[in-house]
Amino acid sequence: MKGFLEGSRAVAEVIKLVKPGVISAYPITPQTHIVEELARMVANGELPAQFINVESEHSAVSVCLGAVATGVRAYTATSSQGLIYMSEVLFNIAGMRLPLVLTCANRALSAPINIWNDHQDSISVRDTGWIQLYAEDIQEVVDLQIIAYRLAEDKALMLPVMVCMDGFILTHGIENVDIPNQEQVDRFLPFYKPLYKLDPDEPLTMGLLADPDYYLETRFALQETLKEALSLIPKITQEFAKVFSRQYPGLIEEYKTKDAERVIVAMGSVCSTIKEVVDELRAKGKKVGLLKIITFRPFPAKEIYDALKNVPKVAVLDRALSLGSFAPLAAEIRAVFFGKNKKPKLISSFIAGLGGRDITVDSIKEIFRLLTTKEKTAEFIDLKPELLKEKIDV
C-alpha cells in the first residue's frame, strides 16, 4: 500500500502488521496519534490485541514487560517526560533480556515545558541497554519498526529496541509511504517464539537478586551482546532488503563522504535537510558530505572510524546536550579517533534545534561555514542574541 500518510498513522499501520498481542500506552504529545490509531484498530477488530490504557508511562512499559515475560509480543510508544518516567523500567527490561519494541516520538525535556522536537529524551536513556535506532523520514520509521522486532527477538540478542522518530516533524508530517503487505512482514518477522517465558508447565524465576559474585557478569553479558548486535544489524537489514526491496545500511549511512573535505555527522530528520545542503554545495563544487548515524546504541565506532578517517574536517550536530559537559554524540565521535593515526584534523561540535527550534538550510550552511581551522566545542547554532541580553524587553 502506497500513499500519503501521517507519520504516526504510518507507524500504527506497520505495528498492526507486526501483530503485537498487547499494546499499552499513556498519552503524551506528540506520541498520541500513534496510540489513538492503534486503539481505533483494536476497537474495530482490525487488530486482535489487548489494548491496555494505563495511569502512567511507568505502568505502560511495565504492562509490556509483563506481556513479553509471558511470551507475547508487545508495543508501546512515548515521548519526552514519559520516556524519562519509564527510564527505571527501561533499565529493568534490558537487564531481564526482554525483547520489547518502543517508539519514541522525540521531544524536549522540561523545564521549561516544551512539546517540540529534540533528542534530549532518548539520548538521556542511552545507557539503559536498549538498542536505539534513529529514523530520518517516515518510510525509514516504518521500516525500522519491522527491523526492530526482528532484531529484538533474535535469539542471539533478546534485547529491547527503541525506534526514535522526531516529534511533529515525523509524527505529524505527511509523506508518500510504502506500507508493506502482511505476507512480506510475516515472511521477514516470524511468529514470536520466546526463549523463556512465565509458564506454569515450566516454572522459572525471572528478575532475581544477583550479589557481587554474579552481577558483574550479567552486565558484561549485556555489553558483549550489544557489541554482537553491531554485526547482526547489517545482516538483518540485508534480509530486509530481499523481502521489501529497500536497502538500509543499518548502522550508518554515508552520503557523499568518499572524497569529502567537510562532513556533518547527525541523526534523525535533520539529515534530510543536510542532504539538501550537501547537494546544493556539491553543485557549486564544494566537497561536503553527511554521515548519518542510524544505530546510536550499540555505538558503531568501527564503521564511523572507517567513514571519517580520511575526512579533514568533521562537524557533529547534536540535537541534545549533556548539561555541563561536551555534547553527547560529539564526545563519542571524538572518542572514536582518540589515539588513532588516521583521523580528521578537526572535529567540531555544534548544538542546534533544541525545543523545536527549526534547523534550516541556513543553519546547516552556517555549520559548514564554521568548520574552519578553529575547533568548536558544543557551539550553539541559531541563538537569538536579543534574548541573551541581561534585561529582555518583552
Next chain:
Amino acid sequence: MSKPLFFPGHTACAGCGQSLAARLVIEAAGPNTIVVNNTGCLEVFSTYYPLTAWGVPFVHSLFENAAAVASGVEAALTYLGKKDKVNVIAQGGDGGTADIGLQALSGMWERGHDVLYVCYDNEAYMNTGVQRSGLTPFNSDTTTSPVGTQSMGNLRPKKPMPEIAVAHAISYVATASVGFLQDLQRKIKKAFSLKGPKYIQVHAPCPLGWRHEPRQTIEVGRLAVETGLYPLIEYEFGKLTGVRKIQPKPVEEYLRLQGRFRHLLNNPQAIKQIQEIADNNIDRYGLKIQL
C-alpha cells in the same frame, strides 16, 4: 507428595511472618499460578541467584510496578486464550503496596484485571531496615519515626488500604493474618472463585522490626486480631460480607510483646489512644461476640 510451590531453604529471618504467609498463599492458589512480586524482603530472600524458592513461574521487576506487570501478564494470558487456566498473583510488602506502588495498584483495580493482589503488611520498610511506611501504626517506633523527646513515634494511623480497595468497586477485598492461617487460605481460594481484581492484606509480624521473639510470630499476629487492632474483614463487590468476631482483649496485651511499642507501656494516656483505635474498629465492624 507433590513438588513444593515454595521451597524451604530461603534466607528469611527466623520467625518471619511473611515467608509463612507467602507459602500458604501460593499453596492455596495452586501450581497453575504466575506470581509477580514487588521489590522487598520476600523477593530478596526467595530469589537469591542462583537459587529460587519458587516452584511456580515468578517474576520480579521493580519496587512499585508489580500490579502493572501483573496486568501485562494477565493481558498476555487473555491474548493467548489461557486466562481461564492460570491464576495471576501480584504481591508486595506494605511500602510497595500502599506507598510507592499505590498508583499502579489503583490502575490495575480500575482497569478490572483478573489479578489477586496480596499485600504482606509488616507495617514498615523492613528490607531496608525498619523505616516507617504508610501502613505503620500510630506511635510505632521505627528508624524514621523514632521515639524522642519531641516524638512518640509514627505520627499518623495506618492508611486505610482495604477501604481504598473497596472504593474501587472490585470483586473481593479481605484482610487476613498470619495468626489465622486457615482463614488466610480460605480467603485466597475465595478470591480465586471470583473474576476481576481482588485485594487481600495479610498482617505479617516481623520479629526483627517489631522486636518480638521469633517464636511469638503467631501469638503476636493473633493478638492484633483479638484486640481489634487488625480486624479480619471481607468485602464482596463493595459489601461487607464477613467479619471475624472476637472477645476483645485489651490492646496492652498486644503492645507489651513488641519493642516498637515499649515506650507506650508506662503511659496510660498513650495506651488509651491505641485502645481507642481498637474500640473504633470493634464498633465499626461489629467485631465483638454478643453473648
